[in-house]
Amino acid sequence: MAREAESWAAHAHRVLAASRHHTGAARRAVLELLDSQPCALSAVEIEDALRTSERPVARASIYRILDELERLRLIQKVQVGQAMTRYEPVRGGDEHHHHLVCDSCGTVIPFSDSRLESAIRDLSRRVPMRVAEHEIVLHGECRSCTD
Amino acid sequence: MAREAESWAAHAHRVLAASRHHTGAARRAVLELLDSQPCALSAVEIEDALRTSERPVARASIYRILDELERLRLIQKVQVGQAMTRYEPVRGGDEHHHHLVCDSCGTVIPFSDSRLESAIRDLSRRVPMRVAEHEIVLHGECRSCTD
């Protein structure tokens, strides 16, 4: 399957179109910004970035769109520290991952670890709750801040 | 050592006294409320609870006290979802633990798992950051919400 050829934005757009009627320009602008970005963005950063673009999008729309994308599992929240929530594309259903956060400079670095995931999977079965999600964040100091 | 006999509040009070000069009534009120509670509390819940008690404490003081307690590792933040930050006593340095959060009713259930911790410990060594802390939250639906 030529899935590699399809951008995340295009995929997300199709999923979005399949799950509701309209597909406005605001959605497209947000999708494309998210897809172009290497890192997780906050709603405010998205608003700022789009304000100066050819397709500004209102705050209310951004939050609505992000909610929708999250419900469809097209993006995921990244909670780093107590600061504002960030969002990043969930690409290709492939790599589930978590984050390292530098408490000095705020840098967010993704990582994945199969042993950790398997421990979580195993644990989820023994716990008094139907576990749907998990969040793992490692805090510390990144290389550049330690030097 | 008769450590069992000493309440967390009393322990915290000693640590606090050892690390600074004054030890006001506001601090005592917050310590005792935290100690008496089975679950993690938010700053707002603490403020509300104390407002109707015999020793109301101002919001600014509550946040100051919580910051101080956290720096001394007497309490720990519990970030569940995107909601407001909660705080819970760190008792006896003993059981490091994490939380299950029911996304329906908001219930928070503590758990600990040595395999998970060892996976984290191991992982922390292989990662491009000096890891100081970690947060793990499992989300899902608790038994009462599933029924």
Add this chain to the structure above:
DNA sequence: ACAGGAATGAGATTCAGTCTCATTACACTG
């Protein structure tokens, strides 16, 4: 092209959390 309903925008609003600074209370000294 049209109608009906979904999507969007602008701004008011909420609310956790922070900041300021005047006042109070603690702990030590004499």
Add this chain to the structure above:
DNA sequence: CAGTGTAATGAGACTGAATCTCATTCCTGT
């Protein structure tokens, strides 16, 4: 035990992310 210096506290203004409202605009199917 009163006096003094300093830390702690309180009241409320302030900040900023996130939510809400509702009038307007724009899709989409017919």
